[in-house]
Amino acid sequence: MNLIGEAFAWIFSGDQSPYDSIPAALGVQLLYTLIAVVVAGAIAIPLGWFIGHTGKGRETAVAISGAARAIPSFGLLILLTLLLGVLHKPEAAVISFVILAIPSLLAGAYTGLEAIDRRVIDAGRSMGMTEMQIFWRIEVPLGLPLLVGGIRAATLQVLATVTIAAYIGLGGLGQYIIAAIPLRRLDMLIGGAILVAVLALVVDGLFALLQHLVVPRGIRVAASAQPQRRSSRQRRAEAIAVGAPTAPAATP
Template sequence: MILEDTIAWLTDADRWTGAGSIPQRLAEHVGITFLVVLLGALIAIPVGILIGHSRRGKTAVVGLAGALRAIPSLGLLTLVGLYLGIGLKAPIVALLVLAIPSLLAGAYAGVESVDRQTVDAARAIGMSEWQIITRVELPLASPVIIGGIRAATLQVVATATLAAYVSDYGLGRYVFSGLKGGDYSPMLGGAILVSVLAIVLELILAGVHSVSRRLSDPASTATAKGTL
């Protein structure tokens, strides 16, 4: 019965047009996911690259990433929401805390994994540290960095449902409105929509990840040739 009601809810034409429609909520959900991952990348990836390049601060990063992962998202959202009030600021802060560990770990692990002999050879032929980072380490580390972006995106898109807890935003609105009204159809419908969105994003990012892996091998070959 619940499944039938959910299918009817999802296929109702009124759900696909106007204010509060599925396309609008979907666009909001994708928008907040993209914004959080972008902000997180701007903060975490440069720090991770610096740590991976210098080989310093890894212990602190691992500890910080573990600590951030241990924070309950709903609890953090509630705490930040009490301070910042109703709106998108609290969800963005809470989701940033969730996204940064994967982005940070992917950046420093990717750069750190680059063969030291390749880096030393690049330094020996006169490359500056900036050139080594941009021309040697980043091309070779790109698959791992993209893997971190992929993990962060999937974590954020799933947890962004909580944004509706303190704001009228995203697909999570269906879940919370159904919970409040005791109607399971929008709750299950919203969960299905979030799941489908996560699967679509995973397929897209998996393709990008695969391409980056293939491109990193020619980059390695070119770099090795350039150091001879």
């Protein structure tokens, strides 16, 4: 408990010299996370929507997502830094973060559309809606909760990975942890870990709230009025979006 107290004392002391102040380190942590998730989203979300809407390339997307999730974050960061050179460390870091964020975003985009009951889409077609109208008025709104779930998973993964970017001198909250190890500053080490954990919990809580808010109002009302058990398709889709293992589908 004394170490925890010393860690909080270090956090609230406001004296982090010769390192960046906590607000500055927090800004760097969030900036790299935001850039990586935005770039990865611009690549993965349109591709995921195309796969979910057309059903084409799903097996390839699943294989790529699975392979990308197996890439070690630290190894990828060091490899890209060596390939691009020490003068391009920020670019190497952003590329590695984007690669790590793409699988969750891609899975969230296409599983969100795949989880939609096909009868709803058939009803839209029977009413004379075009494919673009079906996509924007039916598929995107109904698939938004799982997409936000994918963004949530990608953001948390990148946010945690940005911590190790301090190893190549990019700052962020990880600089306190990296610097504290050789100095044997347990107060700074534990304090940095607490800051990263609290930031991740806050971001996760905000995304959990957003994921609840983007559920279409009609679905929320129907679900509260008549609770139903989720279908196996929905459970598998949610599991794929966050990268969890899925159970085989039951035989009807």
